[in-house]
Amino acid sequence: xxxxxxxxxxxxxxxxxxxxxxxxxxxxxxxxxxxxxxxxxxxxxxxxxxxxxxxxxxxxxxxxxxxxxxxxxxxxxxxxxxxxxxxxxxxxxxxxxxxxxxxxxxxxxxxxxxxxxxxxxxxxxxxxxxxxxxxxxxxxxxxxxxxxxxxxxxxxxxxxxxxxxxxxxxxxxxxxxxxxxxxxxxxxxxxxxxxxxxxxxxxxxxxxxxxxxxxxxxxxxxxxxxxxxxxxxxxxxxxxxxxxxxxxxxxxxxxxxxxxxxxxxxxxxxxxxxxxxxxxxxxxxxxxxxxxxxxxxxxxxxxxxxxxxxxxxxxxxxxxxxxxxxxxxxxxxxxxxxxxxxxxxxxxxxxxxxxxxxxxxxxxxxxxxxxxxxxxxxxxxxxx
Ligand SMILES: Cc1ncc(COP(=O)(O)O)c(C=O)c1O
Numbered sequence: 563x564x565x566x567x568x569x570x571x572x573x574x575x576x577x578x579x580x581x582x583x584x585x586x587x588x589x590x591x592x593x594x595x596x597x598x599x600x601x602x603x604x605x606x607x608x609x610x611x612x613x614x615x616x617x618x619x620x621x622x623x624x625x626x627x628x629x630x631x632x633x634x635x636x637x638x639x640x641x642x643x644x645x646x647x648x649x650x651x652x653x654x655x656x657x658x659x660x661x662x663x664x665x666x667x668x669x670x671x672x673x674x675x676x677x678x679x680x681x682x683x684x685x686x687x688x689x690x691x692x693x694x695x696x697x698x699x700x701x702x703x704x705x706x707x708x709x710x711x712x713x714x715x716x717x718x719x720x721x722x723x724x725x726x727x728x729x730x731x732x733x734x735x736x737x738x739x740x741x742x743x744x745x746x747x748x749x750x751x752x753x754x755x756x757x758x759x760x761x762x763x764x765x766x767x768x769x770x771x772x773x774x775x776x777x778x779x780x781x782x783x784x785x786x787x788x789x790x791x792x793x794x795x796x797x798x799x800x801x802x803x804x805x806x807x808x809x810x811x812x813x814x815x816x817x818x819x820x821x822x823x824x825x826x827x828x829x830x831x832x833x834x835x836x837x838x839x840x841x842x843x844x845x846x847x848x849x850x851x852x853x854x855x856x857x858x859x860x861x862x863x864x865x866x867x868x869x870x871x872x873x874x875x876x877x878x879x880x881x882x883x884x885x886x887x888x889x890x891x892x893x894x895x896x897x898x899x900x901x902x903x904x905x906x907x908x909x910x911x912x913x914x915x916x917x918x919x920x921x922x923x924x925x926x927x928x929x930x931x932x933x934x935x936x937x938x939x940x941x942x943x944x945x946x
Pocket of ligand 1: 586587644645646647648671672674675722724725726748750751771
């Protein structure tokens, strides 16, 4: 068992008195990458007129080109967005929805993206349908759940490639092949954790955050769109480059701070420096062991957990009503772990059971999960 990796915590500027087990929520850029973003901001301020008026378009396009190459797609096929929410909003708002049209999401899907789908669908007199499948469902069952709720009025199917509440890898390609409607892949947790052939998925749109697992500054994400749909998928913020083609239109959402996008390549370099896919394999093995350690310590079941778990996150069931009977009590448990034990980890309910989602980031070590187990056992003892 390795000890807490203070060197790495320091590289990220993370508070060493806190146990950080929720990298998946917001990510964190290492200090060197933050300094790179600062350097871009300083450069912009030295001659704001020249930087913003003349230099910016090429610099932003260059950074996009590097990020596109890193995720394995053509530079012209992706647009910069600040996050998955912004990319999903651009896609959903671009649909010419009519009364009676439907958008399909799933019960493991991300709440904020579902809200955007509900907003646009109901505003146009349509509705959102939910594909329901249980925890631990096999891929066939998941695909059947999606295709089962699709119909002739389905205009978009949103599939989370890695789900947030349940840390499951969903069968995106299988679903895209089984449904007729275009598929939007919510790949918020994918860049840097799951190798993916984006064009080969058979989807219409794919949007992924670089700022979660690829160490770029927060506010850096890419929206890939299939070629035939690009001309009718504008960014959410329309500005001077609107008529310069799909990718360029996304490059310029007006005057602003572009340092995050410009420093994104430094984050991607850091991902390679700390071990790339080999490091992800190590993190994967670590969270796999941690899931078992926690379930054993807490006496909870490992049955019917995701058949294809996320590479760097795992779900663990908590003892019956550890924090309480309803959502607000479960959420209060998260706060208690934070304030009483200094542990950052998300607690939630799924299928009526309280669960915790652990992350394994590059700076985590196996003893981190022992510390979490001790804290959860202390809470269980206090309750009994
Ligand atoms: C599956 C999924 N989709 C979308 C998002 C939203 O990401 P953002 O807040 O960066 O837009 C998240 C955030 O954690 C997520 O887990």
